[in-house]
Amino acid sequence: MAPVKAMNGTSLLIQIGDGATPTELFAHDCLINTDRGIQFQSETNRQTIPDCDTPDALAWQSLSMDAKSATITGAGMVHTASIPEWHEWFDSGESKNVRVLLNAVSAANGGGHWAGKFKLTGWEVTGARNEKATSSVTLESDGAVTWVDAT
Structure with missing residues (x-):
């Protein structure tokens, strides 16, 4: 039997970039201190493929992925020092570089x-x-989300 290679939920960190160039720094904000997660979704197109030999028979559906997106959620006890920065981000409508770190x-x-x-x-x-x-908080991807192996 091979045991599950598990990790603690607190080891899933939402890290937000500071936007600096040339070296952007990423940090976990204490506002997200209890629950956190990332979900991947896809938009799909379905088509019914008829059976040419038996047109009245039930047909199978074909499914193709058209677009992908990701949603990050986080929650916790309010860390009051973080409120101004989160409000500024929401108010700006801008994208930020974010990492979800194991x-x-x-x-x-x-x-x-x-x-x-x-x-x-x-x-x-x-x-x-x-x-x-x-x-x-809810964060939605604005473009591609990639996986980067640990070094």
Whole structure:
């Protein structure tokens, strides 16, 4: 039996680039401190392929991928020091370089990161009586997202 090569959820880090050139620095923001994830989607086209020998028979569908995208989500307890930067990003409508890092996972164990430009398309800050305020963010890809093996 081969055990699963698992990692802790806190080792999945959303790193946002600072936009500097020629060397951009990436850092995980403490606003995303409980939940985080990346989801890949595709837009598809379906066509029904008829059977020429038996036109009345049920036909099979053919599926082709037309476009790909990725969505990053993150949530956590509000880190108040991060609020101005997140608000500025949302207000700007600009894309930022973002990495989703499998932190401390070696290349031999599948480690690395996804990288691409993302827009902050959703941002929420909520609070309830006698509880700490929370925040959630949604980032959507603005172009290709690539995989980079750990070094």
